[in-house]
Amino acid sequence: MNLPYTLNCTGYSFFPSGHGIRAGIGSGSGRHYNFLPGLSMQKDVVAVINEQPFSWYQWLILVLCFLIVVVDGFDTAVMGYLVPALIQEWSVKRSDLGPILSAALFGLAAGALFxxxxxxxxGRKTVLLLSVLFFGGWSLVTAFAYDLQTMVILRFLTGLGLGAAMPNAITLMSEFAPERRRSFIVNTMFCGFPLGASLGGFVSSWLIPQFGWRSVLLAGGLTPLILSLFLAAALPESARYLVAMNKPTAKIRRVLSRITxxxxDQVTRFTMSEERTDSVKSPFTLVLSRSYWVGTLMLWLxxxxxxxxxYFLMSWLPTLLKDIRMPLSQAALLTALFPLGGGAGTIVSGWLMDRWNPHKIIAVGYTLTAVFFYAVGQGTADLALFSVLLFLAGTTMTGAQTSMASLAAGFYPTTARATGVAWMLGVGRVGGICGAFAGAFLAPYQLALAQTFTLLAVPAFIAAAALLGKHSLEAAGR
Structure with missing residues (x-):
């Protein structure tokens, strides 16, 4: 059989049945072709997602993942709002509640790693759904805790679910987002976390005076359990994952048909082309393989x-400000300024990452954070200047930090993407734990506020250098 011309349709390959002749993918010739009887066709799933405008179905996935992150943020931050009520009802010291506040952080780290x-x-959907059910259920059980030891255990178990949900929401959303807008979309989804943490304060201020602190945990447990019903019904499995795992074509077709x-029906096989492939079976082995281990370590660092x-600033800044004789209420307000601009910083960072080199955009964010930290330390004499600089430092810091999830999602292949993102978040949680304890470690040195903020500029510079180093090594290896 001879074809008088080559069939050219971007993303498609045609196979005339029984003749062993293939028409390859190429640039369009301006002609239109009808599908012939007996002609089988394969399509690249990545091309389907990249070529289509962002559909209503992708918007639905974004909304559902956004809601997951909102309830994740609510349940992660909720204990901080319950501390005064617990001290009053259980007649305990503030220091006695330290294990309760840190238990969830350990759970978050462990949950992300697993x-x-x-x-x-x-699959992304399966683990994500189970994670939401897990942290919702244990949050509900925590509402019935009657001693510190039980609450520590229950908060750790809640943290396992919280730590598992976040990386899988990121992975699923990144695999449904077109690559040209992936950073912006994932960062927009991530804005749900500070929103959920803020909602925890508003909900607590309304529920605790009327129904007690247990009602807040009941709300934090029931909401994700209700949400899980919608997730089970409407959230799809990642089409990229289905192709990578060689799932039935009909299942992949149903998901992609909703997007496009x-x-x-003419497509008999879906494929997936990625820049780098690896025959290593274990996702974790692939993440630390020769092609990825340097980039992985730089992302972790x-x-x-x-x-x-x-976590150092959120845990210790009120105390540091109180040490310079600032009223506690004013210290709490200034601390709240630090993450306040995070949503704007996150969205702007994602928008810039889709247009320029994402490594350099995030590195600039960390570098500006270091500069602002040094300036904050020098501006303590002027309250207005101090407030503005602290707000700007928080905006650049949060924007850079939350953008790391999108960067990691784009770095790893589909077969190891969830592992790569989750382990970066898990190792990062260890940094959060170290930050929470760093204030106690530095206390004997009695550093001035200016010295403390200058010291904080060091890890910000290290973060920027690690990203630039990762980018330079990847560019040299091409």
Whole structure:
């Protein structure tokens, strides 16, 4: 059989049945071709997602993942709002509640480390749905805790689910986002976390006076359980994951048909082309393989340093400000300024990453953070200047830190993406734990506020250097 011309349709390959002749992919010749009887066709799933405008179905996925991150942020931050009520009801010291506040952080780290490999093996939707059910259920049980020891255990278990949900929401959303807008879309989804943390304060201020602190945990448990019903019904499995795992074509076709709103019955096989492939079976082995281990370590180092800074300030800044004789209410207000601009910083950073080199955009964010930290330390005499600089430092810091998830999602292949993102978040949580304890470590040295902020500039510079180093090594290896 001879074809008088080559069939050219971007993203498609045609196979005349029984003749062993293939028409390859090429640039369009301006002609239109009808599908012939007996002609089978394969299509690249990445091309489908990249070529289509952002559809209503992708918007639905974004909304559902955004809501997951909102309830994740609510349940992660909720204990901080319950501390005064617990001290009053249980007649305990503030220091006695330290294990309760840190238990969830340990759970978050452990949950992230386990969730990634599980999602790369059993699917993003499955592990994500189970994670939401897990942290919602344990949050509900925590409402019935009657002593500190029980609450520590229950908060750790809640943290396992919280730590597992976040990386899988990031992975799923990144795999449904077109690459040209991936950073902006993932960062927009990530804005749900500070929103959820803020909602925890508003909900607590309304529920605790009327129904007690247990009602806040009940709300934090019931909401994700209700949300899980919608996730089970409407959230799809990642099309990229289905192709990578060689799932049935009909299953992949159903997902992609909703995105394209086209009839894909002619497609008999879906493929996936990625820049780098690897025959290593274990996702974690691939993440630390020769092609990825340097980039992996640089991502871990960067995220570790970012969360060290963030949790240090959120845990100790009120105390540091009180040490310079600032009223406690004013110290709390100034501390709240630090993450306040995070949403704007996150969205702007994502928008810039889609247009320029993402490594350099995030590195600039960390560098500006270091500069602002030094300036904050020098501006303590002027309250207005101090407030503005602290707000700007928080905006650049949060924008850079939250953008790391999108960067990691684009770095790893589909077969190890959930593991790569989850382990970066898990190692970063260790940095958060170190940041929470760093204040106690530095206390004997009695550093001035200016010295403390100058010291905080160091991990910010390290984070920027690690990203630039990763980018330079990748560019040299091409």
């Amino acid at each position: 969730a990634g490999p599980l999602a790369d093996r059993f 709103r086209q009839n894909l 960067t995220y570790f340093m970012g969360l060290l800074i963030f």
